[in-house]
Amino acid sequence: MKFVGKSIKRVDGVKKVTGSLKYVDDMKMPRMLYVAVKRSPHPHARIVSIDTSKAISLKGVKDVITGEYYTKRGGLYLEDKNFLAVGKARYRGEAVAAVAAESEDIAKAAAELIEVDYEVLPAVTNAIEAMAPNAPLVHPDLGDYKVAPVFFPEPGTNISNHYKLRKGDAEKGFSESDYVFENKFYVPHVQHVPIETHTAIAQMDADGYLTVWASCQSPYAVRQALSAAFDVPLNKLRVISPAVGGGFGSKAGTTLEGIIIPLAMRSNGRPVKLTYSREDEFENAYVRQGLHATIKTGVRKDGKILAVQNEFIWDGGAYTEYGVNIVKAAGYASAGPYDIDNVFTDSYCVYTNHPVGGPYRGFGMSEIHFGIEQNLDIVAEQIGITPVEIRKINGLKSGGRTGTGEIVEVSGLIECLDNVIRDIELDKVEPASGPNKRRGKAIACGWKAPSMPNNAASSAIIKLNEDGTAHLLVSAQDIGQGSDTVMTQIAAEVLSISPEKITVRTGDTDHTPYEWQTVASRITYSAGRAVFEAAQDAKAQLFELAQIKLGVYKRDLEMRDGFIVSKIYPDRKVAISELALGLTFEDGSGVHGPIIGRGAFIPPNIRNADKKTGLGDHPVVFWTYGAQGVDLEVDVETGHIKVLKVASSFDVGQVVNPQMLEGQLEGAILQGMGTALFEELILKDGKILNKSFVDYKIPTSDDMPELVVSFVENPEETGPFGARGVAEPAMVPTAPAIANAVYNAVGIRLSTMPMTPERVLTAIKEKERQSK
Structure with missing residues (x-):
């Protein structure tokens, strides 16, 4: 029976819809x-x-x-x-x-x-100004801070990381270009606004054993950070994350846990709890960093891009301990999913006196692609070719080279682009719904790699029960993306037992095995591969026993619906339940004992890039490619944008659960629409002026357009059944596709998000004024 590729029901669905799933803030202790x-x-x-x-x-x-x-x-x-x-x-x-x-x-x-x-x-509230030589220093002691060796702070400045990418000879590329263009873009800070605000409880026992219950995405990463910060050995520190009500990156690191731990240490065993209000969440949880982007492009008449030079200045906020990695990821992805021989990028993480910047769905890719994909449309129009042509000419194909010089083995980019062009009916001119409306269609592409260290490990344990059911132990956190269900499907596929017979347990550093972090769209890939290996380990143990029991060589055995069956003599079979505790012989003796499968995985052959140039032959494990198309209307009297339809296509390697995968893309599109049209933290002199849902707007069901989702399946060789991650990449092209469609509709180029009615109307009026 096949389970991978099927839309099975979420294993946590009943508990979530009935409200019986307990989150940290539901916990009451004496x-x-x-x-x-x-x-x-x-x-x-x-x-x-x-x-x-x-x-x-x-x-x-x-x-x-x-x-x-x-x-x-x-x-x-x-x-x-x-x-x-x-x-x-x-x-x-x-x-x-x-x-x-x-x-x-x-x-x-x-x-x-x-x-x-x-x-x-004196405060610095602009990242560009914060880079000035005479700017007030947010961290004068930056040179004394401990930093991972792949990040490059500049002591005596506000620059906490300066990532450089130097491929080829950009100056030579510009000199050989027929045209050179330069464009600037700005992306503001936004908030993650998960339904569940941050909550944590800490309790220290009399023997110095510290337990932390936290609404966190990555219990092991939080444990590591807290252990180092508070000098608690790992065997005396337990982090439990029973359930997470949305994260999007905001719950990836540590936030409020470090406030309550010192109090717990002084409270004689009493548990200590802190829950953020919604206003706290806006101000004191991570925000997405702001970005000032400048993109210079050299191109031939035929549309081939010869050189690109990028400057990304990131507003990292008051503390950039997580943000430095976003800036690095943006740097090595700065060429976009395009084959460009000469790339020169400076990506700066800058301290300001703003709220703390951190990971947000897309991890820098959504921000840089807002500029990259608009810039491509601008260049295409200037040289007289279509947006599709410039992408097909320059898009990465098998055998091409990324911005870091890595050779591309498999790329589904052009297939995804063709799917989107078909589904959005790009060339079909359709009427607007009224005299004040203008209709526009456009496309954008995107890519993302898992931003993780070379040794980002995953592990899994499968325990078989004596009735043939199983417990699956992982520390991959289901933050709404459905990982519990996907892990269950992978295990069920290998063991050929129904997913209903597998119970998954996650999020307890004392009882579930190591997981680096639930970030980077890596869980289906990394944790899924660990589950695959654990199931294979259990299967191998079962086959060792079954060949004795059945008198059939293990090479001639297969799993089938809860049984180990002879391929040659199908009537020879033994139920998994009979072997779950080992094999018992007629004389009462036995061998082996309980079946416990162990799986571990580290992405193979990832190697550090050169520190000076950023070049490397395999700096990331894989890239996920995709494209989106948008059909929208703009009201030229009010400036209101109505997104009518979005088509999205991504190369996911292997679809594990079609329904949940569609849900991931649909959610990413709506979230991308939010940042494109509504969301912006309004900051004045370092103060957030809109830290509530009264003033900070997110999209609702009323804003949902028609969605057409498709997938390309070029298997990822090292992924479980060929799967790779897509949860974050699916958001990357949304905002630039909307911006390009607005231009197609009314001829205005919006270089700043969000594209509010006020900004749209101002740009329309300015265009009319200039045309007179």
Whole structure:
């Protein structure tokens, strides 16, 4: 029986729709203490003094701490972050003190009583200005921070990472070009706005054993970061993530856990809990970094791009410990999915006195493609060819070379593009729905690789039960993408048992095996391969026993519907349940014992790129390619954009669950529409002016267009059954496809997101003024 490639029901579906699935904020424990935080009202200020006496004297308050209690910095990639401000506050809303009390109300009242004396410092609230030689330094001690060797901070500046890509000779390429163009684009900060806000509980036992329950995507990464930050050995630190109500990258690293751990250490075994309000989520969880992009392109008359030069300046915020990796990923992907001989890119991660930047679905790719794909349409029009032609001329094909010099073995880009052109009916001119409406269609392409270190490992364990059912243990977190179901399908396929007979358990560092992180669209690929290997290991053990039981060589056995069956003599078979605890002989003796399958996986042959040039023959494990087309209307009187239809096609290697894969693409499209049309953190002097759903708009079901989704299946050799990840790549082309369609409709080029009615109408009026 086949399970991979089938739309089986989600294994967590019933619990989620009935509300019986328990999240961290649902957890109530005896003698729980609740935490409130005192936050800085200034974007940049030295902390002169903190008076906590009134707070600690309030009835019901058990403890108050400041950053001076624990001054060690933490961070996954760059150790630049204190969980409570030490010495100075670097953004509005930064935690400077925390209170633990018997109730939330008491904790909040006590936090209000804390008195902080600040010396306000000059703030930097623009990433370009922050790069100036005389700009105030957000982190004067940057040179002393511990940093992973693949990132390159520049001490004495606000640049926390400068990634360089140098392929070929860009100057020579420009000199040989018939045309040279330069365009600028800007992408603002946005928030992830998961339904579940960040929540964490910490409890330290009398023997120094620390348990943290957290709404986090990556329990093992959080455990590692917290262990280093608080000097707790890994065997004394347990991280549990029972369920996650949406993440999109915002729950990939550490946020509020480090605020409550020092309080838990001082609370004599009492659990300590902190839950972010929605306003906290906007201000104090990760935001997507802002981007200033400049793209210079040299092209021949026939449409072949000879050179590209990129400058990406990223507004990383007050702490860039995770953001430095986004900037690196954007750098090595900066040529886009195109075969260009000469590429010169500088990608800078810059400290500012803004909220902390971090990973967001697409991990930098959505941001840079907003410029890359609009730039292609601009260039095509200027030299007199179509947007399709310029992409087909330059698109990566088998045998081509990426921006890092890697040879492409398989690329479904052109197939995806053809699917989209067909499904959006690109060449068909269709009427608008009214006299003030203008109809437009356009396309955009995109790509993404899993941004992970070479040793990003996954592991899995399968335990067979004596009735032939199984427990699957992984630490890949299902944050809504459906990984629990996909892991179950992969195991079921190998063992040839129904998915209903497999129970998956995740998210407990004491009891589920190691997983690097649930990020980078890598779970189906990496964790799925570990599950595949674990199931194969269990299968091999079963075959060893079955050949004894049946008197048939194991090479002549196969799995079939819960049995091990002889290929030659089908009547010779034994149920898995009979062998789950080993093989018992007629005299009562036995061999082997319980069947436990173990699987581990590290992507093979990924090698570091050259530090000076960014070039490498295999710096990433694979690329996921795709394209999208958009059909929309623009109201020329109001500036309102109505997306009518989106066609999307991606090369996914192997479809594991068609229904869930379609859901991933549909969700990514809607999320991409949100950033394209609505979403923007409005910042003034470092202050967020729209930190609620009243003022920060996201798309709803009313905004959902007609969606046409298709897939290309060029198998990924190292993936389980040939699968590769697509959850993030599916969002990458959406915004530029919308921008290109707006241009097709009304002839205006919007270089800034979001494309609000105000911006559209202003551009239309400016176009009319210039045409007079």
